[in-house]
Amino acid sequence: MSEPLIRMDNVSKFYGRIQALENVSFTVNEREIVGLLGDNGAGKSTLIKVLSGAVPLTSGSIYVRGKKVEMKSTTDAIAAGIETIYQDSALVTQLSIARNLFLGREPIKGPAFLNRMDTEMMNQVARDLLKQVGISKNIPPETPIGSLSGGERQAVAIARAMHFDSDLIILDEPTNNLGVAETQGVLRFVRGARDSGHSCIFIAHNIHHVFQVVDRIVVMRRGKVVADDIDPKKTSVEAVERVITGMTDEELAHALGPNTH
Amino acid sequence: MSEPLIRMDNVSKFYGRIQALENVSFTVNEREIVGLLGDNGAGKSTLIKVLSGAVPLTSGSIYVRGKKVEMKSTTDAIAAGIETIYQDSALVTQLSIARNLFLGREPIKGPAFLNRMDTEMMNQVARDLLKQVGISKNIPPETPIGSLSGGERQAVAIARAMHFDSDLIILDEPTNNLGVAETQGVLRFVRGARDSGHSCIFIAHNIHHVFQVVDRIVVMRRGKVVADDIDPKKTSVEAVERVITGMTDEELAHALGPNTH
Amino acid sequence: MLRRLIARPEFGPLILLVLELVVFWAINPDFLSPLNIGNTLAFTVELGLIALAMTLLMTSGEFDLSVGSVFGFTPVLMWTFVNGGLMPMEIGFVIAMVVAALIGLVNGWFVTKLKIPSFLVTLGMLLVVRGTALFITNGFPQRTWDAGGHWLAQVLVGDFYVGPFRIYMSLFWFIAAVIILGYVLNRTRVGNWIQAAGGNPNAARARGVKVDRTKVALFILCSTLAGFAGIISSVRTSAANPNSGMGYELEVIAMVVIGGTALTGGRGTIIGTVLGIFILRVMRNGIVLIGVPGLAYNIFIGAIILGMMALHSWLERRHHAGT
Amino acid sequence: MLRRLIARPEFGPLILLVLELVVFWAINPDFLSPLNIGNTLAFTVELGLIALAMTLLMTSGEFDLSVGSVFGFTPVLMWTFVNGGLMPMEIGFVIAMVVAALIGLVNGWFVTKLKIPSFLVTLGMLLVVRGTALFITNGFPQRTWDAGGHWLAQVLVGDFYVGPFRIYMSLFWFIAAVIILGYVLNRTRVGNWIQAAGGNPNAARARGVKVDRTKVALFILCSTLAGFAGIISSVRTSAANPNSGMGYELEVIAMVVIGGTALTGGRGTIIGTVLGIFILRVMRNGIVLIGVPGLAYNIFIGAIILGMMALHSWLERRHHAGT
Amino acid sequence: KTFYWVSHGTPADPVWTYFLAGAQQWAKDTGNTVNTSFHGNDVPSQQEALRAAIAAKADGIVTSSPDPGSLVEIAKEANAAKIPIINFNTPDPKASFNAYVGGDNVVFGRHWAQYLVDKGHVKAGDFVWMPVEVPGATYGVQEEEGIASVFKPLGITWEVTDTTLDQGEIITRMSDYLTTNRAKIKAIIGMGDLVNGSIKRVFDQVGVKPGEIPVVGWGNSLDTTQEVLQGYVNAAQWQDPQATSYVALSLANMAASGIPPGFNVITGALYEKDTAQLYDDILSGK
Numbered sequence A, B: 001m002s003e004p005l006i007r008m009d010n011v012s013k014f015y016g017r018i019q020a021l022e023n024v025s026f027t028v029n030e031r032e033i034v035g036l037l038g039d040n041g042a043g044k045s046t047l048i049k050v051l052s053g054a055v056p057l058t059s060g061s062i063y064v065r066g067k068k069v070e071m072k073s074t075t076d077a078i079a080a081g082i083e084t085i086y087q088d089s090a091l092v093t094q095l096s097i098a099r100n101l102f103l104g105r106e107p108i109k110g111p112a113f114l115n116r117m118d119t120e121m122m123n124q125v126a127r128d129l130l131k132q133v134g135i136s137k138n139i140p141p142e143t144p145i146g147s148l149s150g151g152e153r154q155a156v157a158i159a160r161a162m163h164f165d166s167d168l169i170i171l172d173e174p175t176n177n178l179g180v181a182e183t184q185g186v187l188r189f190v191r192g193a194r195d196s197g198h199s200c201i202f203i204a205h206n207i208h209h210v211f212q213v214v215d216r217i218v219v220m221r222r223g224k225v226v227a228d229d230i231d232p233k234k235t236s237v238e239a240v241e242r243v244i245t246g247m248t249d250e251e252l253a254h255a256l257g258p259n260t261h
Numbered sequence C, D: 001m002l003r004r005l006i007a008r009p010e011f012g013p014l015i016l017l018v019l020e021l022v023v024f025w026a027i028n029p030d031f032l033s034p035l036n037i038g039n040t041l042a043f044t045v046e047l048g049l050i051a052l053a054m055t056l057l058m059t060s061g062e063f064d065l066s067v068g069s070v071f072g073f074t075p076v077l078m079w080t081f082v083n084g085g086l087m088p089m090e091i092g093f094v095i096a097m098v099v100a101a102l103i104g105l106v107n108g109w110f111v112t113k114l115k116i117p118s119f120l121v122t123l124g125m126l127l128v129v130r131g132t133a134l135f136i137t138n139g140f141p142q143r144t145w146d147a148g149g150h151w152l153a154q155v156l157v158g159d160f161y162v163g164p165f166r167i168y169m170s171l172f173w174f175i176a177a178v179i180i181l182g183y184v185l186n187r188t189r190v191g192n193w194i195q196a197a198g199g200n201p202n203a204a205r206a207r208g209v210k211v212d213r214t215k216v217a218l219f220i221l222c223s224t225l226a227g228f229a230g231i232i233s234s235v236r237t238s239a240a241n242p243n244s245g246m247g248y249e250l251e252v253i254a255m256v257v258i259g260g261t262a263l264t265g266g267r268g269t270i271i272g273t274v275l276g277i278f279i280l281r282v283m284r285n286g287i288v289l290i291g292v293p294g295l296a297y298n299i300f301i302g303a304i305i306l307g308m309m310a311l312h313s314w315l316e317r318r319h320h321a322g323t
Numbered sequence E: 001k002t003f004y005w006v007s008h009g010t011p012a013d014p015v016w017t018y019f020l021a022g023a024q025q026w027a028k029d030t031g032n033t034v035n036t037s038f039h040g041n042d043v044p045s046q047q048e049a050l051r052a053a054i055a056a057k058a059d060g061i062v063t064s065s066p067d068p069g070s071l072v073e074i075a076k077e078a079n080a081a082k083i084p085i086i087n088f089n090t091p092d093p094k095a096s097f098n099a100y101v102g103g104d105n106v107v108f109g110r111h112w113a114q115y116l117v118d119k120g121h122v123k124a125g126d127f128v129w130m131p132v133e134v135p136g137a138t139y140g141v142q143e144e145e146g147i148a149s150v151f152k153p154l155g156i157t158w159e160v161t162d163t164t165l166d167q168g169e170i171i172t173r174m175s176d177y178l179t180t181n182r183a184k185i186k187a188i189i190g191m192g193d194l195v196n197g198s199i200k201r202v203f204d205q206v207g208v209k210p211g212e213i214p215v216v217g218w219g220n221s222l223d224t225t226q227e228v229l230q231g232y233v234n235a236a237q238w239q240d241p242q243a244t245s246y247v248a249l250s251l252a253n254m255a256a257s258g259i260p261p262g263f264n265v266i267t268g269a270l271y272e273k274d275t276a277q278l279y280d281d282i283l284s285g286k
Ligand SMILES: Nc1ncnc2c1ncn2[C@@H]1O[C@H](COP(=O)(O)OP(=O)(O)OP(=O)(O)O)[C@@H](O)[C@H]1O
Pocket: A015, A016, A018, A019, A020, A038, A039, A040, A041, A042, A043, A044, A045, A046, A047, A087, B146, B147, B148, B149, B150, B151, B152, B177, B179
């Protein structure tokens, strides 16, 4: 078999004295959607922050297509073809939707030394993208992010990843805050990404969403990977939930309370 | 029938020239859990912000137990017995968990003029509450919010509402970011609140969560209330989804894509 | 059209400026005499150049307290070289400007690499630069009054009359700076980065924007323009005093903030700053002209700043409530 | 134990202070002579009182540029009353303190009710207060020489010797302020509100915290302590000059920030401020003592601030990497 | 008539309050309007104010010079507008002022240095300390020039230090310096009124007895007259501040009425203990 797209080897991460990752090994293959599950504080966001250069790792190494890469900053990760949509969807509230979409990769119009942004093109693309992610309401692309609803903001972040298609797209809880139509927009986007040859890491607490799109499920608990090859087609939601919480069936039934089953 | 706990009458709200609420009328009865559903930007957060005094209404009136109340600030709402957990769970990242929990209502130890916080008590309560909302990991209550994971933060906000039981507890997408165990903790809490005589407004995009706990469902679309008396026991999830999106069955099936049914 | 004008954030400062002009003019009609207008413009544009650069820097979330000292230091350095006979004026000018740029570079480096708040860095730099100016001159001012005929002096501040108005070349430098910096902030990629750097630096960094490099460049811009303004001023006033520019930093920041740029970064307006510059300078000029007693000068400046801010905030609120 | 000490945010400033003391002492052993220590303490605590109040204000997310002018104004007002024979010293003192408190109230009112940035409000106030001080005195300093024996003067700054050290009463006022304000910030409800107001004012407001009232109270505290320090200083130096306190605002803010309080609010430390106060004052004293040339004074002050900040940031990073 | 009195000083400097008092007295005595402003050594702002006065068609202007050469243009413009412009306090012979009223700082500096030498307080190889409020301001610079002309040939060394205009800070910095260099300092020249007026407090704080270190310098404040009377300061320079303003405005008024002043008025006197009471009385308004 060829080298995986991403291979993280024995990665550990300390925040001060708190160990958020403990010897984690993790791979993503080409054209694969990996679902990353785990309870609150399991270390999912930390894992992908390390991978996208947002925080430095304490020990271990990262390989992209078999080549060792130092992720010293987000720029390194972007250069390696990794695009990330953070949980706290990192947008600049003062800037408009269009300006946020293209932040860091603004198209230029006219001679290069004039450094002039192609605002029209940006606005046009922004309008199209918003429709694609399922925002039906007509929001002008000049609207500052600060006056959008929670879900609308999330949708903008998604739209950004859709436009700049990278080798690996990381989505940290992208369906939080999203309504029915918008959620389906995201799931459709993920499937489309794979079909056009990209890989994805998909983090979500809503296991139903995960089951709908991923090829493989990885489960983390308290900083460690406790299962890394669960096939969603051959496993039940309940079984995965048990792996996530680390409980026996009985404990789980109790924790879920009387109403749920 | 006696007066409802809360009655909002013909409430409208403009942000600048954007109309976020259009003649909304909305009631919550005593000992009732109302589920508020609607797509992104429907106006759910705006409705409850008006109710909790966070933003002023443009026109209309609010009655609490039949008495007209001016919600000029959050203080007014708190005085009227309304406790809110905002979508962007409003915590102070620099302060510790315990200090956030008791912010604004810190217990005093010793003579009043010394104004001394009872830190021990605060820490003890915080520890207990964290366990109650399902945070199994042992997080010291002195930890600043800034170093918690997304879900852990949400759990702290929930814990706060649990402790200061008010007549009406408003939860704006409280289960976002939460893991399996934590989500069940929240749902259990909501049920418990009703059993002990409180009312709740519960906003969530995960309709399954809503169906598990609420007595009545209200649906908003584009700033208007389009349905306000759906009984979750007599209605299917799909029917509600149709009301939310305002689509016909056929449109909905198309929008949900091939994988979902 | 009118509606859109009113909705702009620059509307408040505009009203203030008009109000101010009307009041002063009503009290003393000489206020709008060509002589006085030419006079006010001359110094205004010198401070204005600094305020424009500061607008960009503040939009990116930093500020620079050392501009006043650079304003004083750069001409002193240049004239020390030139008067000492070490080099012709052109080279002295270039070297002084390079040194000013280096000061900005050091500021930027401390702020971005060492992550020290710009308040402390530039306060420290203020003292170092001011001290150096004193030290190299031994406190003696440098003489500049033989520069008048030199072509460089002409290009920088040569004056001529347009009808009854005495116009200095520096006005054109100022206008050029307004156009260029306004264009950079609103129309270019770099402008987008500047706003993002001030609005949410982490988000910007996550998108691969070179936040640190942008900030360093703006620090350099700020120092360079402060030095440039200092040289212009020294040629025009025939004085290169190591103490000139004292306290300008606060006045410049006040201009920027009155114009509507956020003190915390993320939002900046060049047009607003231009209005802010005129609001403050016209005020200083008008106050002398209407004969406020010398000792009460500061009371008036302070009271007017407060009064204008109150008006500003009232306008803002009315405007929000109104729409 | 040691570990916990190292983990504290005050550890960096502490190292800086110790280092500074050692270096100066090594160069000039007189640095630690009783005369010099007594000398340094006298003025340090006056500025220190302001810095302590400023720590709380900055934790709540605001700052006050008018403290220096209130420091100069309050004693001028008091001595104008007293020297004019209008009232006895006790009443003059009380009235002057009330006026100082009112200045703080106005600052707070503008900032919280009109939502004007504290930078502009207090800058305007600085000018108004300084101008008023000049205006009411006509610029003449007020004499305070005859205050020496008055009981109030004794209570405020009476001096006595402890062994070879000349100690002023003001030291005790300072210590009292450290204890009380440290207690308020860390142990009380109000302290929690102050931190929340600076950290996330909307969240605090949503919890029913009276953010505005808290800020106004802190503005009042700041002005009052600045006025109090001014009176102490005027009695000690036997001079009430309308210009005293010029530039103190920046020095005081620098002290607070060097101590580790965030410039943007939300996090503050009284112990850090105490260290910051001593770091800056010891530095000023030390560089004169080791014989830096007079005109180079500012260069050194600035360079040391920059150097210390660099060291500070290096310590911080090592500390984060290490644990 | 309306006159503009434009000062390069700061109202922080007590001597300027006496200058101002002279201007106000003149306004009261003659019934004319005098608009006053201070510019704290900020040349551009002073130039702007002067041009504003010209624009306002003042009947006359009196101004002090912030830097030699800096008002050359302005004086020309005033001449062209036929507005009398009188220079006071600090001279600038290069500019075409109608007249000058005041002392000569270079001469003052020379007198102080000469005084110390003549009275045998300093000799070759000695060190003199010269604190000044604002280093780089014209008065200090010119005084240093005069002092240097005496000390340099004799091989006497000196140092200028910076004290600021803030009394608390002045006392602290001077005490620090004196503590350190007490053995070395043979004499002190206080190159400003605030500095010289702080000598007593500094000596008391550091424990130096009056007369132990000879002091000369400025003496236009009650603090200094007292210090001279009590022996802390040996000799102090009187500048006739009120008179300077008063005479300058009178000359401006005279010129406005068409009588050109064809002369300069030179003021100033160095006083010791015996004559100090006279100035003490003037300053305390007796
Ligand atoms: N900046 C930080 N400083 C200190 N500790 C941190 C920091 N960020 C995260 N942690 C800790 O690291 C652990 C893992 O956090 P992480 O955010 O990776 O969890 P997660 O799996 O993404 O959880 P969630 O599902 O709630 O988002 C948590 O215990 C958290 O408290």
